[in-house]
Amino acid sequence: xxxxxxxxxxxxxxxxxxxxxxxxxxxxxxxxxxxxxxxxxxxxxxxxxxxxxxxxxxxxxxxxxxxxxxxxxxxxxxxxxxxxxxxxxxxxxxxxxxxxxxxxxxxxxxxxxxxxxxxxxxxxxxxxxxxxxxxxxxxxxxxxxxxxxxxxxxxxxxxxxxxxxxxxxxxxxxxxxxxxxxxxxxxxxxxxxxxxxxxxxxxxxxxxxxxxxxxxxxxxxxxx
Numbered sequence: 001x002x003x004x005x006x007x008x009x010x011x012x013x014x015x016x017x018x019x020x021x022x023x024x025x026x027x028x029x030x031x032x033x034x035x036x037x038x039x040x041x042x043x044x045x046x047x048x049x050x051x052x053x054x055x056x057x058x059x060x061x062x063x064x065x066x067x068x069x070x071x072x073x074x075x076x077x078x079x080x081x082x083x084x085x086x087x088x089x090x091x092x093x094x095x096x097x098x099x100x101x102x103x104x105x106x107x108x109x110x111x112x113x114x115x116x117x118x119x120x121x122x123x124x125x126x127x128x129x130x131x132x133x134x135x136x137x138x139x140x141x142x143x144x145x146x147x148x149x150x151x152x153x154x155x156x157x158x159x160x161x162x163x164x165x166x167x168x169x170x171x172x173x174x175x176x177x178x179x180x181x182x183x184x185x186x187x188x189x190x191x192x193x194x195x196x197x198x199x200x201x202x203x204x205x206x207x208x209x210x211x212x213x214x215x216x217x218x219x220x221x222x223x224x
Contacts, residue, residue, distance in 0.1 A: 015185030016121045017043055019205040020093060023119050023177060024048050028090035031055070031115065033077050033107075034097035038065035045070070053089075055080060078102045081110035089115045096203075098122050098164075100154040109171055112210045117176070121205040124180070126160030126198045144183055145202050162198045168208065174217060177207040 017040045024030060027049050032041040035054035038061075044050040055075035056062050065072035077094070078101050092115030094107070099122060101107045111118035123145040124130075133141035140150040148154070161180060168175055180188040180201030188201040197204065210218040 013043065014039075015181055016095065016203060016205055019179050019181075020044075020095065020119050020121065021047055023205070023207045024050060024091050027051070029053075029088075031084075031089045031092045033081065033092060033094045033111070034100075035065060035070075035072060035095075036061050038068045038070045038072060040093070040095055041065065041070050041072070042068050077107050081107065081114065084110075084114040086113055087116055091115055091117050091119055093119045095119075095121045096123065099125075099157050099159050102156065104157050104159070105167060105171060108167065108173070112171070112173055112208060116209075118173075118208045119205065120164075120208065121203060122159060122161075122164060123155075123203050124161045124198065124201050125158045126162060127202050128199050143202070160198055161201055161204050162194055164204070164206070165194055168206075172211045173208045174211045175206055176209055178204060180204040 020040060021043055024044055029051045030041075030044055030053070032044070032052065032054040035041050035056050038054065041052045041054045045052045052070065054065060054070060054072035055077070056065060056072055057074070057076055059074060062072055062074045077097065092111045094111055098104050098107065098120060108118070108120070111120070125146075129143065130141050130146070133139070142149060146153070146155070165175070180197035181203050182188045182200065183202045189196050212218050
């Protein structure tokens with residue numbers, strides 16, 4: 001696994017979006033799952049010359065994407081990814097959405113089936129501030145990365161960085177690159193062990209690939 005230490009040159013662009021963009025090879029065919037208002041997909045099209053497509057659950061999000069000139073359809077990550085053929089994209093991206101899906105394992109397996117690589121970003125529910133809030137106040141925390149109260153949040157599967165790494169092991173996903181971020185958007189201990197990231201990273205971005213039963217990579221992006 002290679003751990004990236006990125007620079008942040010674009011003012012006003014979310015740090016996790018910049019990380020994702022730097023993980024995508026120029027000219028790649030990309031599917032953004034749960035693409036929201038299309039901000040990330042638009043960045044990939046403009047900055048990485050990606051052949052970008054997207055699916056989004058909300059009608060409002062689809063409308064905003066179309067207004068940006070993006071190719072986006074309405075769809076549900078839990079059910080509609082099964083309709084895509086194997087290896088039809090170079091990268092399939094799931095940004096800050098895995099914890100809101102009903103079947104995270106199935107969704108992640110589909111990402112790695114239809115994409116030669118998958119990029120997943122997620123908030124870290126194991127951050128020390130979350131732990132401290134629960135321990136001291138006994139209530140679910142509200143933070144910058146987790147801005148909704150427990151009864152309004154779309155998040156239904158609370159996941160830590162360590163949980164996600166263990167899920168990757170379970171499904172046979174290799175981690176090629178990974179970055180954990182502080183709340184400021186800066187990398188959290190680039191060469192630190194997983195336990196450090198799990199304690200001090202507010203979110204993380206992973207570049208994944210499929211492995212066979214012998215632990216070998218099964219596919220590569222065609223443009224590399």
